Amino acid sequence: MHGRPRKAPKPEDEAASSAKAQKLRALQTQFFTFHHNKIYTKEAVELSAKLLEINPESYTAWNYRKLAVEHYLNLPDCNPDSIKSVLDDELRVVENALRQNFKSYGAWHHRKWVLSKGHSSIDNELRLLDKFQKADSRNFHAWNYRRYVAESMKRSEQDELKYAEDMIYTNFSNYSAWHNRSVLLSALFEKKAGGFLLKEKVLPEEYEFIHQAIFTDPDDQSGWFYHLWLLDQTVTTDSPLLASSWPGHGSDVLLVGDRCYNGSAFSPFSALHSDSGSFPIVLYFNQPVGGVNSSTVTVECGFNKNEDLFWKPLSASNSQTARVWVAHLKVPSSDLHSTVEVSVGHSKGIISTRGFVYSHPSMFSFKVHVQPMERDSSQVSVAENISLREENFKVYGTQSEESIIDSFDQLIIKNGHETTASNWRFEALAKEIECFRELLSLVDCKIGKLTLARLLKAYDAMSYPFANKLVHSEEVLELYSDLMKLDPTHYQFYKDEHSIVLLQKYKVSASSAICDPICLRLNNLSLSRMGAFEKLLWVQMLDLSHNELQSIEGLEAMQLLSCLSLRNNKLRSLTALEPLRKLKSLRILDISYNQIGDQSIDTTRYVCSSPLSHSVGSELNRDETVTSDVALINNWEAFFIFKDFNLNQLDIVGNTIADEKFKSVLVKIMPKLKQLDGKLLD
Amino acid sequence: MAELAVDKHVKYILAVEKNKDSFESVVMDHLRMNGAYWGLTALDLLGKLDSVNVDEVISWILKCQHESGGFSGNIGHDPHILYTLSAVQVLALFNKLDVLDIDKVATYITGLQNEDGSFSGDMWGEVDTRFSYIAICCLSILCCLGKINVEKAVSYILSCKNLDGGFGCTPGGESHAGQIFCCVGALALTGSLHYVDKDLLGWWLCERQVKSGGLNGRPEKLPDVCYSWWVLSSLIMIDRVHWIDKEKLVKFILDCQDVENGGISDRPDDAVDVYHTYFGVAGLSLLNYPGLKAIDPAYALPVDVVNRIFFSG
Secondary structure (H helix, E strand, C coil): CCCCECCCCCHHHHHHHHHHHHHHHHHHHHHHHHHHCCCCCHHHHHHHHHHHHHCCCCHHHHHHHHHHHHHHHCCCCCCHHHHHHHHHHHHHHHHHHHHHCCCCHHHHHHHHHHHCCCCCCHHHHHHHHHHHHHHCCCCHHHHHHHHHHHHHCCCCHHHHHHHHHHHHHHCCCCHHHHHHHHHHHHHHHHHCCCHHHHHHHHHHHHHHHHHHHHHHCCCCHHHHHHHHHHHHHHHCCCCCCEEEEECCCCCEEEEECCCCCCHHHHCCCCEEECCCCEEEEEEEEEEEEECCCCCCEEEEECCECHHHCCCEECCCCCCCCEEEEEEEEECCCCCEEEEEEEEECCCCCCEECCCCECCCCEEEEEEEEEECCCCCCCCCCCCCCCCCCHHHCEEECCCCHHHECCHHHHCECCCCCCCHHHHHHHHHHHHHHHHHHHHHHHCCCHHHHHHHHHHHHHHHHHHHHHHCCCCCHHHHHHHHHHHHHHCHHHHHHHHHHHHHHHHHHCCEECCCCCCCCCEEECCCCCCCCCCCHHHCCCCCEEECCCCCCCCCCCHHHCCCCCEEECCCCCCCCHHHHHHHHHCCCCCEEECCCCCCCCCCCCCCCCCCCCCCCCCCCCCCCCCCCCECCECHHHHHHHHHHHCCCCCCEEECCCCCCCCHHHHHHHHHHCCCCCEECCEECC | CCCCCHHHHHHHHHHHHHCCCCHHHHHCHHHHHHHHHHHHHHHHHCCCHHHCCHHHHHHHHHHCECCCCCEECCCCCCECHHHHHHHHHHHHHCCCHHHCCHHHHHHHHHCCECCCCCEECCCCCCECHHHHHHHHHHHHHCCCHHHCCHHHHHHHHHHCECCCCCECCCCCCCCCHHHHHHHHHHHHHCCCHHHCCHHHHHHHHHCCECCCCCECCCCCCCCCCCHHHHHHHHHHHCCCHHHCCHHHHHHHHHHCECCCCCCEECCCCECEEHHHHHHHHHHHHHCCCCCCCCECCCCCCEHHHHHHHHHCC
């Protein structure tokens, strides 16, 4: 099926093919007779060998041979010699079949099955493997079989490492060997207690080794992924850390009781409008964790009992792990000024998905001021659109050092945990940076630029909590821009990376004299992806209009969002809006002028907790209809996304999907909606 | 740019179905059930499923079912999980799942789950993550996924996750686009995609696109049209498909057509077969090629077939 040249069929070819086909069919028919009648005579078994030699993919023949072997082994007159002869036959048939097709699943499995009967020696199997692996060093069947033999015959990891090393020295372009090496090394890292020591010694050697592969031929991918793994091993601290939180340490939170829609109610802008009588505490970790609950996180405040707090992971489906966790503190309606203390991880229980325990307890505190509003006697009225007014917004940009407000950094938890034990990490990174700068000075290659960008980012991320700035951002952004030109096939990949670095790089500057900002403008920045959420937890109103966002993955972390504009972006499906389902405060949403409905392939259908995935307690009752005249089958995405929203205002014009019919479905799904595309609803 | 020669491909597929006498056909005899799935799904995507005789197909499928509930690749062969999925998928295409004794099929599949959560292909015990995907996809179509131990099935699949973000056929097995499709698909169907490092895997997958615009299955291998499915559907399920150049891939697939005789091959100017014809058409569907039905990346069935299974009133 693969790699055969296209030829016009000639009559003599067709005749020959037909003759061969008839012969094979006769063989097959005869074989079926033996198989279905359970005939295991010598001739019958020989016939199956002939069949498998021509067609090792004829799986039923392998099954038949296993039945024949079992038949012989159960005969009363069998003895060790006859058993050996029977099993030897099987091994011979497998070898013949593999010669015909050394990728035959049936053949390799049959050999494993024979081996399980206790025959053959490790030397024998390794000899066979050597033959096949020399013929094709990338044959994954052989590698898998090798791993099976090594394990069942208890070959040491060191011996197998040596074999992989030999294969690599024969030919650096051997991804399979590098892969095997990474498997063996991780197993060794895990086994040794005090894994850091071992890594400290082994990783520099592995870096030297991989350089030979990458620098010999930078365009060969075999070493790229191994190097990325080495980098990951160098920078990843096993134990998870709290990266940021909202409210930030030392901040003041002003809660204003009621929501009003005339402008004056938005001042002061530090106010958090809460119409639910509560506000969230958001914990943002540097990797997904589980086990966050009122035992492992204690919240001390005068007006709430810690045990009553329920911590929720912000993740898709029913996963009990997440990077972001949130709990809601109920606020009394009376005048209140109180201090809240949050202690994270003082008792054990928080654990990362990789299995590492949260071991650096941290604490942050903030003040809460509750100011109940005078209620208007009339109902809340929406006199005008909520406009994203200029003066409300903090402008994103490059300001001089003096006017920088480190409001972002207030959120960042200072982790004083990094000790001198981590010096080897910095040294390793510095050395790699030097090596790749050298490579790039000799040859302008994609892997050089990409790796250097990753190294510089890793270096900054490791030093960030102390250095308080990202030293290499400009260079990293330039590298990604270069890559977009050097490797246009993967343009969007580099663009996404570029967007995240851009977001992490800049600081907010004040455009008014407000201490605690709540609004952020990030429009017209060519952002293709959102990121840096650990810095953005404070944002209540976000303008992301006129960018190139086709995903808002991660936005669920911004729990304070009440007003969001995604106008003029590249969102292509309703399911892409799923992160917004977790934003309980969201009241105003603008998704106008996107591309929802343009294409029939939905790329976020499975990353969201879609009812098409059978997670336990799948949220959609499949027999439901929105109303008697709106069938679920045609509108399940809209129903799934919007039914839990609490929006007052929605803009959706400019999307292919947003015809009158669809808009009327939306109105039925969201009865509380007050305004759709600028039109007041009753 | 070339165009998709729809009529030629339809003719080719129908001809392959009828031709049982060539050597190629006899050698593939044992996987005719897979061939039926490839050919018929391709016809459905091309809008021509009604060109075949439904009753004939169904009667042949049912003849391939064994006492155990499993289906064989063709009449006379032994049952195997591979052909059980294809049988169920073809019946789903024709909206004829009701001819099945669902409990019987489910029993066959649940019987193949091992202690560690993995699945064997048949009674002889070969274990491979392909079979995990098959079990999950099959029972999902039959709306009885809860009959297997889903949690253990997922944890076995995760034990096959590699350090490059990809997945192999067994723990420690090298990442391969086909296995990645199976594992990502199985995780998608069980709502478990949050276990996948989408950025890491996304980069590995997008680097399958080589200069010619085609996709290979793992580093330093040749591009092949079938990877337009395995790699592409995986990228779509984890929402990273924008990391490849879609236009270049469309061009590569179209260049693999035999525009005179119909059919698509693994590489330009190679011999065509129904396997690559299906994956080429399915790949084009995922790339929003005009005139094709949309295909679901996890079930590998047309979206309207999947919706019908889940939302039929």
